[in-house]
Amino acid sequence: MQKQNTLTKLKSFAKKLKLNLFVLYLSYNDQRVTWFAKVVAICVVAYAFSPIDLIPDFIPVLGYLDDLVLVPLGISLALKLIPTIVIDENRAKAEEIRKNGKPKNWFVGFLFIFIWIIFAIWISKLIYRFFL
Template sequence: MSKSNLSKLKSYARKLKQNLFVLYLSYRDNRTPWYAKVVAICVVAYAFSPIDLIPDFIPVLGYLDDLIIVPIGISLALKLIPSHIIEDNREKAEEIKKNGKPKNWFVGILFILIWVLLAVWICKLVLQAFF
């Protein structure tokens, strides 16, 4: 893959990631169908998670989730949510951005706690399997 293709792909992924906050707001919107909420919160949680399926330090493969998995998830979630809800939440997101970046420490701590509990559970399963 050439550098120009890679930079185009990164630019595309960056544009899609701008929709993450819109997805978060749509997840919290009562008008959003339940199945779209499930996809939206999974995509937002994974995108903001400090843990990737493929660690970034692995050459080429490390950026696959950032360049392919997350954008596909964002695109899918945006297609599942009715367009009028997306537009309403896009306006809210822009308004919130103008007033300063949103901070939600509770959600961040919750994501980290979930990943830690998942890691502990997997370690426990592995230890039980081998010992």
């Protein structure tokens, strides 16, 4: 019975998290939001909607750590920076968007691929220099 209750709480938390992500998605276009809050919201939304993670999920522990820690912390920070009235106005709109499925941010996905390619080239050069 305890596992059922914990699972229900986790599902509820995940649903709330997704809804808040869509609230951020709608809020960063609002004129009442400061530029700093917009930058934080855009970064969080872009990362969360990216089809590719900065740390791929197949890497043990670290792969899911960004999804479990960084995204919720980013959402929390961004929501604290946005005026409450803006958040309240965008909750109903966010629920409708959430039902239709999350949008994909392919630009950020390609950016992460580029970062991994640069990282691979750098590691390759280090290995090459080490053995020569």
